[in-house]
Amino acid sequence: MIKLLSVEWIRFSRNPLNLWIVGLFLLLMTLSAVWSGLAAREFRAKAAAPMPHQQSTNQAEMHDAPQRADSARKPTSVSASSAAPPIQLPALGGLALNVSQTDLLSTTFKISTRSRHTDGRTSDQLFNPLMHELGLLDFATVLALLMPLAIIALTYGLVQEDRESGVWRLVCSQTSQPWKLVFAALGLRYGLLLSVIVIASLIAFALDPGVSAAAIGHWLVLISLYNLIWFSIAGLFLLLPISSGAAAVAMLGFWLIITFAVPASLGWAANQAVNMPSRMTAIVDIRQFQEQTSQQRQTLLDDWYATHAEIKPSVPLKDLSRETAALPAALKLDSRIRPLMYQFDQARKTQFEFMERWSGLSPALGVILMADRLAGIDAPRYADFINAVNQFEDQWRDFFVPLIMADIPWTDEQQKAVPQFGFRLEDNQSDCVRLWLTQLSTAVALLTLLFILRSRFDKT
Amino acid sequence: MIAAIIRKEFISTLRDGRLLALGVSLLAIFIVYFLVSMHELQQLRQEKQSVGITAKEQWNTQSVKTPHAAAHYGIYVFKPDSPVAALDPGLRPFIGQSLWLEPHKRNLVRFNPSADQIAANRFGQATTSFVLNALLPLLIVALSFNSVSQERERGTLRMLHSLGIAAKPLVFGKLLGLLAAFTLVLSPALVVAIVVLNQNFTLSSDDVFRLIALLLLFLTYYAIFAALAIAASAYFQTSRITLFCLLGFWLASVFLAPRLGAVSAETLAPTPAAGQFWSAIKTDIAQGLDSDGNDEQRARAFEAKVLAQYGVSRKEDLPVGFVSLKRQNSDNYSERVHALHFDRLRDHFARQQHLTHLASWMGPSLSIRSLSMALSGMDLAHQRHFEDAAESYRHYFIDLTEDWDRERTHGTERSTQGEEADWRSVKDFDYKAPDIVFALKTAQLDFIVLIGWLVFALILLTLSAKRLTP
Numbered sequence: 001m002i003k004l005l006s007v008e009w010i011r012f013s014r015n016p017l018n019l020w021i022v023g024l025f026l027l028l029m030t031l032s033a034v035w036s037g038l039a040a041r042e043f044r045a046k047a048a049a050p051m052p053h054q055q056s057t058n059q060a061e062m063h064d065a066p067q068r069a070d071s072a073r074k075p076t077s078v079s080a081s082s083a084a085p086p087i088q089l090p091a092l093g094g095l096a097l098n099v100s101q102t103d104l105l106s107t108t109f110k111i112s113t114r115s116r117h118t119d120g121r122t123s124d125q126l127f128n129p130l131m132h133e134l135g136l137l138d139f140a141t142v143l144a145l146l147m148p149l150a151i152i153a154l155t156y157g158l159v160q161e162d163r164e165s166g167v168w169r170l171v172c173s174q175t176s177q178p179w180k181l182v183f184a185a186l187g188l189r190y191g192l193l194l195s196v197i198v199i200a201s202l203i204a205f206a207l208d209p210g211v212s213a214a215a216i217g218h219w220l221v222l223i224s225l226y227n228l229i230w231f232s233i234a235g236l237f238l239l240l241p242i243s244s245g246a247a248a249v250a251m252l253g254f255w256l257i258i259t260f261a262v263p264a265s266l267g268w269a270a271n272q273a274v275n276m277p278s279r280m281t282a283i284v285d286i287r288q289f290q291e292q293t294s295q296q297r298q299t300l301l302d303d304w305y306a307t308h309a310e311i312k313p314s315v316p317l318k319d320l321s322r323e324t325a326a327l328p329a330a331l332k333l334d335s336r337i338r339p340l341m342y343q344f345d346q347a348r349k350t351q352f353e354f355m356e357r358w359s360g361l362s363p364a365l366g367v368i369l370m371a372d373r374l375a376g377i378d379a380p381r382y383a384d385f386i387n388a389v390n391q392f393e394d395q396w397r398d399f400f401v402p403l404i405m406a407d408i409p410w411t412d413e414q415q416k417a418v419p420q421f422g423f424r425l426e427d428n429q430s431d432c433v434r435l436w437l438t439q440l441s442t443a444v445a446l447l448t449l450l451f452i453l454r455s456r457f458d459k460t
Numbered sequence: 461m462i463a464a465i466i467r468k469e470f471i472s473t474l475r476d477g478r479l480l481a482l483g484v485s486l487l488a489i490f491i492v493y494f495l496v497s498m499h500e501l502q503q504l505r506q507e508k509q510s511v512g513i514t515a516k517e518q519w520n521t522q523s524v525k526t527p528h529a530a531a532h533y534g535i536y537v538f539k540p541d542s543p544v545a546a547l548d549p550g551l552r553p554f555i556g557q558s559l560w561l562e563p564h565k566r567n568l569v570r571f572n573p574s575a576d577q578i579a580a581n582r583f584g585q586a587t588t589s590f591v592l593n594a595l596l597p598l599l600i601v602a603l604s605f606n607s608v609s610q611e612r613e614r615g616t617l618r619m620l621h622s623l624g625i626a627a628k629p630l631v632f633g634k635l636l637g638l639l640a641a642f643t644l645v646l647s648p649a650l651v652v653a654i655v656v657l658n659q660n661f662t663l664s665s666d667d668v669f670r671l672i673a674l675l676l677l678f679l680t681y682y683a684i685f686a687a688l689a690i691a692a693s694a695y696f697q698t699s700r701i702t703l704f705c706l707l708g709f710w711l712a713s714v715f716l717a718p719r720l721g722a723v724s725a726e727t728l729a730p731t732p733a734a735g736q737f738w739s740a741i742k743t744d745i746a747q748g749l750d751s752d753g754n755d756e757q758r759a760r761a762f763e764a765k766v767l768a769q770y771g772v773s774r775k776e777d778l779p780v781g782f783v784s785l786k787r788q789n790s791d792n793y794s795e796r797v798h799a800l801h802f803d804r805l806r807d808h809f810a811r812q813q814h815l816t817h818l819a820s821w822m823g824p825s826l827s828i829r830s831l832s833m834a835l836s837g838m839d840l841a842h843q844r845h846f847e848d849a850a851e852s853y854r855h856y857f858i859d860l861t862e863d864w865d866r867e868r869t870h871g872t873e874r875s876t877q878g879e880e881a882d883w884r885s886v887k888d889f890d891y892k893a894p895d896i897v898f899a900l901k902t903a904q905l906d907f908i909v910l911i912g913w914l915v916f917a918l919i920l921l922t923l924s925a926k927r928l929t930p
């Protein structure tokens with residue numbers, strides 16, 4: 001086999017077209033790796049930078065914005081509450097694989113006594129939609145798209161062209177097991193492409209200061225399997241009794257189907273299984289809640305003080321500041337909006353899990369889902385994060401609201417007792433293993449089929 | 461002579477098994493994608509309309525409250541999608557679906573559909589535009605990569621040469637024959653699309669012009685691919701190398717150029733962070749632009765001006781509501797600051813769009829995508845037009861509530877109340893999308909790039925004809 005490989009290497013390396021293809025693939029993957037690694041580095045630097053105190057709005061802009069403290073010497077509970085630092089979704093070790101997707105998700109949240117769901121300024125990202133429509137150079141996406149094409153190019157006419165020229169007849173007359181030649185050719189190309197994507201992956205990871213060994217390990221296993229799947233598919237296409245051009249076009253068609261049509265169909269099926277609620281219908285519901293709570297504002301204020309008999313207003317109710325008087329209504333409103341908004345995250349989570357289960361049908365989809373998992377921006381983790389943010393928001397409000405309603409002067413002791421957010425980094429190793437096991441089973445099935453059909457390479 | 465070549469190429473392309481297999485498959489994909497896109501668009505339009513009506517009715521039926529409290533309830537508006545968007549949804553997946561209009565603040569559109577999707581948009585959208593932009597050029601490559609090289613390999617090129625057929629009419633005849641056959645195969649899909657669109661939507665004359673322009677531009681796009689494919693087939697010695705080069709070009713044009721263009725634009729002109737953007741607006745409102753003074757100085761100056769205007773010494777003695785007057789004054793300033801920053805942001809996005817063309821040397825797909833989005837009314841320029849119209853409407857209805865407040869109160873009173881008749885008197889948001897001239901003006905650069913590619917492809921075809929040897 002070693003001799004076959006060395007012969008194949010001579011054949012491979014003496015064809016300048018092969019070297020061009022590998023070189024171009026290396027160039028594009030390196031470009032993508034550098035861009036992705038630097039983008040991940042930038043994301044982490046921004047997340048780590050101390051956030052300047054930024055009120056969601058100020059009095060110059062909004063007359064009902066929280067009052068500013070009279071001076072630095074006299075902070076109030078309201079001013080202290082508005083100084084709470086934003087909460088950020090902590091990225092995981094594989095952020096460099098899918099970093100631009102963080103644009104589409106809200107990864108920073110400002111906790112306050114007002115509903116964060118009704119003000120896009122506190123959580124929405126700013127991005128040019130055209131850039132996402134055109135697509136950026138996310139490493140995982142570029143790899144999932146380009147690697148099959150590099151394989152199609154490198155395996156073009158490997159058997160069919162020799163058949164067309166009559167060389168294959170000669171080969172078969174020289175060996176009783178011509179499939180070994182094909183397997184050696186595929187094996188050599190597999191090793192070369194794997195080296196390219198491993199090098200490119202390591203470049204991307206090296207540029208991201210937050211990379212983890214687990215992310216690298218899972219990713220390298222996955223891409224070696226993805227590579228194997230596509231070489232197995234290429235091997236099966238080499239069996240077809242058609243011309244080399246027709247085989248290349250057919251394989252291109254197959255690539256289009258399992259890379260574009262299957263994920264789109266799975267997306268549709270996931271939506272049929274778990275219907276994503278309508279954001280626009282949610283708007284109508286939110287407005288209904290807003291009107292109801294607006295009408296109940298005074299009642300809710302009275303009820304709040306009645307329920308919290310130990311807390312007395314500092315002034316008669318009619319003289320309360322605007323932010324204090326409106327606080328119970330704001331809390332009530334948020335308690336109704338929050339479950340409405342969480343259902344979107346919950347639906348995304350279930351759809352993601354659905355697509356993971358079926359990712360064996362589209363290896364490229366498996367690569368993307370794994371990248372999301374490793375980056376920590378997958379829908380299940382995001383839904384868990386939002387849940388944690390909601391719980392923290394409750395805890396934070398339980399602390400601040402009584403102080404605001406009682407208008408108690410802010411002290412250093414209270415500052416020390418302010419609740420701190422801590423999102424436990426869930427261990428998603430088993431999910432990652434499940435994803436690459438799916439790829440492994442696909443690879444094994446394809447390789448087994450190729451091995452069973454190996455005698456067909458004898459046909460001249 | 462050229463007519464005979466066109467006829468021969470036309471017939472042989474139609475008889476080619478590849479056209480039957482690939483053409484029929486793509487036709488089926490096109491029709492399925494189109495029907496799905498159209499169904500989605502129809503649902504979206506209905507939902508936008510019904511939610512828009514409900515949201516306005518919610519505004520109309522608000523309880524009795526102060527006009528300013530009513531204004532804070534706000535109005536939601538939605539951008540109506542053109543029927544042409546069934547062919548290309550453009551930026552829709554990445555642009556928010558709704559815009560909330562409220563006092564004091566100008567908002568960005570919220571809730572982009574891609575945030576709720578899992579993975580489909582990573583590989584492009586499963587839409588008709590994907591078939592038109594990506595798959596049909598591939599069909600052309602598959603049909604034409606050996607159009608000349610096969611003649612050479614079979615020896616028929618030598619025979620044609622010996623018959624005195626010049627190379628130029630030969631390659632141009634092949635181009636026209638191929639395009640004619642391709643158009644014939646494509647026409648059932650176009651007929652289906654037009655009939656279905658006409659049955660499900662009321663097509664305005666502007667929609668029809670947009671569809672015709674789109675068709676002509678896509679034919680230009682396909683002509684570029686066909687010309688380059690035939691030029692490559694004439695230039696390279698073997699079909700294998702031709703196919704490799706053409707697939708490489710297709711890949712570069714369809715998949716790499718848009719991505720590299722986007723990355724170049726984002727690198728050369730990075731989008732500001734959301735925090736920075738909003739913070740700059742707040743700071744400018746609080747501290748004032750140029751030498752306007754800060755908000756307190758502006759408020760004091762305004763108060764003095766109003767008192768002088770009405771000839772009174774105290775706000776309490778004013779014959780109109782001062783609270784509303786003051787609020788309107790600060791809102792006017794806020795609108796000015798918002799307009800400045802929003803325009804800067806949208807100019808920045810437009811600059812990024814122009815910068816994406818740095819990658820247009822890799823292929824014409826980037827320009828046809830921009831043109832297609834523009835003609836479908838789903839590009840940045842159309843979105844900006846809508847947002848500006850919504851902003852004008854915001855000024856209108858906020859000013860109206862302030863007028864009620866100001867006219868019904870005196871001095872520093874805050875007690876005036878509005879009721880359903882007032883809320884109902886606010887006109888509906890009636891948005892008129894711009895016409896095709898606007899779309900073509902905004903896509904001028906894309907058009908120039910596309911035509912540039914056509915000229916380049918025809919020059920290459922001419923040069924390859926000159927070098928053609930049997």
